[in-house]
Amino acid sequence: HISTQAGAVSHADCTFWQSLGATRVVLARELSFEDIRAIRQRISGELELEVFIHGSMCVSFSGRCLLSENLVGRNANNGCCAQPCRWNFELYEIAEEKRPESRFPVMETDRGTFILSSKDLCMIEHIPELMEAGIASFKIEGRMKSAYYAAVTANAYRMAMDSYRKDPAGYRYDPLWGRELCSVSHRDYCTGYFLEAPDHNAQLTEKTGYIREKAYLAVATGYDAETGRARFIQRNKVTAGMPVELLSPGRCGVPFVARDLCDEEGKTVDCAPHPFMKFSMSVPFPVHPGDILRGGEPAV
Incomplete structure (x- = not known):
């Protein structure tokens, strides 16, 4: 497979890589739907195309950036990007040519200067166009992200794709999918280059911090159907009486209230406060290993 960092932007690029043995090309992120469809029509049917449809976008062309390596010694190509493009610069x-020591600060807003910071990509509202463009694989930018982030984003897109495949003519976008993508750590969303070349509205100027609406609380390890109790390993503090949701493949968070918490020895507790603490609690529906428990209200 050819990385997006190869900067493949044309059918000639793709054909070249195929001649060297490639079976799939991850296209550059700077392509529109029209560009992707044109490439698909002019390359071999045996060559697969993959595109990014969600997540952080690099300020540099196709992710070929050396800022992190040069500034803090963390190589982006090794998955260690420090994202200096998000920093407040x-x-x-120079205010006067003859007095170079006189400097005038250039500010975007009173919050600072974020000259390199992009919004995140989100194409959940454009599943039909994506699936009709001849793309073999959709890619989510998950570098330096958590298992919870990967689970929520992949689940939302999976539900949208399955819905379209089931009934293309009757397909309707479900706003719940978009709300799911807003529940995980993200920046403001945009559609990148897919619909048109980004303008100043695709840049973040007011803030560059992450938005997170719901907290990742625990992961399920088992369920006892006779007692209706599920076992979990803690990721963030869980307190009896708090509203929570259970996320599992093929469905969004199902709400309920955390009740009857017990520690690993079966002793009743008011909360599970320690990282990786094993605990159990009553759940009013079946739970499967790997299901994710999260907060039912916006995280503080």
Whole structure:
């Protein structure tokens, strides 16, 4: 497979890589739907195309950025990008030619200067166009992300894709899928280059921090159907009486209230406060290993 960092933007690029033995090309992120469809029509049917449809977008062309490596010694190509493009920079302009020591600060807003920070990509509302463009695989940018992030995003897109495959003519976008994608750590969303070349509205200027609406609380390890109790390993504090949701493949978070918490020895507890603490509690429906427990209200 050819990485997006190869910068494949044309049918000639794809044909070249296929001649060297490639079976799939991850296209550059700087392509529109029209570009992707044109490439698909002019390449061999045996060559698969893959595109990014969700997640962080690099300020550099196709992710070929050396800022992190040069500034803090963390190589982006090894999955260690420190994302310096999100930092608040101080930019100065020489005020007078004859007095170079006189500097004038250039500010975007009173919050600072974020000259390199992009919004995140999100194409959940454009599943039909994606699936009709001849794309073999959809890619989610998950570098440096958690298992919870991967589970929520993949689940939302999986539900949308399955819905379209089941009934293309009757397909309707479900806003619940979009709300799921807003429940995990993200920045403001945009559609990248798919619909049109991004303008200033695709840049973050007011804030560059992550938005997170719901907290990742625990992961399920088992369920006893006779007692209706599920076993979990804690990721964030769980307190009896708090509203929670259970996320599992093929469905969004199912709400209920955390009740009857017990520690690993079966002793009743008010909360599960310690990281990786094993605990159990009553759940009003079946739970499967790997299901995710999360907060039912916005995380503080």
